[in-house]
Amino acid sequence: MRHAIIALGSNLGDRAELLRAALGDLRAAEGVEVLDASPVVVTRPVGGPEGQPDFLNAVVKIRTTLGPFEMLQLCQAIEDAHDRTHDIEWGPRTVDLDIIDFGGLSMDEPTLTLPHPRAAGRAFVLVPWAMMDPEARLGGRRVRELAQEADDLPGISPRTHPPLIDPSELPHHDGGGRVPEGLRPWLQPPAERP
Ligand SMILES: Nc1ncnc2c1ncn2[C@@H]1O[C@H](COP(=O)(O)OP(=O)(O)OP(=O)(O)O)[C@@H](O)[C@H]1O
Ligand SMILES: Nc1nc2c(c(=O)[nH]1)N=C(CO)CN2
Numbered sequence: 752m753r754h755a756i757i758a759l760g761s762n763l764g765d766r767a768e769l770l771r772a773a774l775g776d777l778r779a780a781e782g783v784e785v786l787d788a789s790p791v792v793v794t795r796p797v798g799g800p801e802g803q804p805d806f807l808n809a810v811v812k813i814r815t816t817l818g819p820f821e822m823l824q825l826c827q828a829i830e831d832a833h834d835r836t837h838d839i840e841w842g843p844r845t846v847d848l849d850i851i852d853f854g855g856l857s858m859d860e861p862t863l864t865l866p867h868p869r870a871a872g873r874a875f876v877l878v879p880w881a882m883m884d885p886e887a888r889l890g891g892r893r894v895r896e897l898a899q900e901a902d903d904l905p906g907i908s909p910r911t912h913p914p915l916i917d918p919s920e921l922p923h924h925d926g927g928g929r930v931p932e933g934l935r936p937w938l939q940p941p942a943e944r945p
Contacts, residue, residue: 753854754786755813755822756887758867758876762796762806763843767912769833770807773846774915776829782816783825786923788915789879795906797875799841805908808875809915810851810883812923819853823863826850851876852889866890874901878934885931895931909938 757777761769770791778785794806815822826848833846850863851870858865870876871889877898880887887894898904918924930938 752814752816753856755815755853756810756851756880757813757826758808758810758847758849758851758870758880760806760808760847760849760875761845762804763845766807767791767915769846770809771915772833773829773848774809774811776832777811777813777825777848780825782821784814785811785916785921786814787812787883787921788924789883790928791912791915792875792879792882793908793910793912794875795903795908797841797873797903797906799843800839803843806875807912808879810876810880812883819850819856819858819863819865822850822853849876851880871897872901874898874904874907877901878904878907878938881931881934882928885929895933899933899937904934904937905941907938909940 759770759773774788777783788811789809791807791809794808796803796806829848830846835844835846849867850865851867853865856865866889877894881895881898885895889897
């Protein structure tokens with residue numbers, strides 16, 4: 752049994768409904784228990800074509816009996832079920848599921864790198880993760896501190912969307928979802944940022 756962090760993103764179609772559906776698919780999957788879910792944050796696209804729509808991003812914490820490659824297959828099957836296409840690198844997508852951390856495993860295989868090789872520099876992953884779990888660590892560093900150093904932090908909107916799931920259905924939810932201290936000034940409207 753391993754704990755893992757899965758990042759969800761969408762910037763095409765009914766983004767909130769797609770994230771909700773993907774979370775539902777994860778919850779329904781054999782061998783997967785969703786323990787907690789972050790708030791849904793609005794984020795400016797990082798990379799990809801100019802002018803693509805803003806993303807909704809969230810992360811979830813799961814417990815699973817699956818192995819890492821089975822987990823990758825499950826993530827890809829969920830993407831496929833929601834018509835995710837792969838035509839443009841970092842282009843618009845209905846739903847994207849990335850394995851950020853898988854029980855602390857380290858690997859660099861052709862189809863799977865763990866932890867996710869770009870996650871430590873991505874505020875669109877780190878901010879919702881730190882809001883869900885202010886003490887979380889990635890590669891020995893606190894996620895909330897990594898978030899403060901991420902280049903895309905100014906692209907995270909102070910707005911959040913309604914939660915993906917009723918918190919009472921999440922075994923590990925502690926009523927969190929607060930913005931950690933060090934991130935608070937950044938998640939103000941741009942005019943009020945330091
Ligand atoms: N930790 C990981 N989580 C998900 N996919 C991974 C991981 N490591 C390697 N991959 C590989 O990355 C490939 C490309 O995935 P995808 O098209 O979703 O990339 P992306 O989400 O657009 O970009 P990025 O990888 O920068 O997040 C997948 O086919 C998968 O084999
Ligand atoms: N804001 C934002 N930008 C991205 C995202 C994402 O989920 N959110 N995903 C990417 C590839 O995984 C590339 N760029």
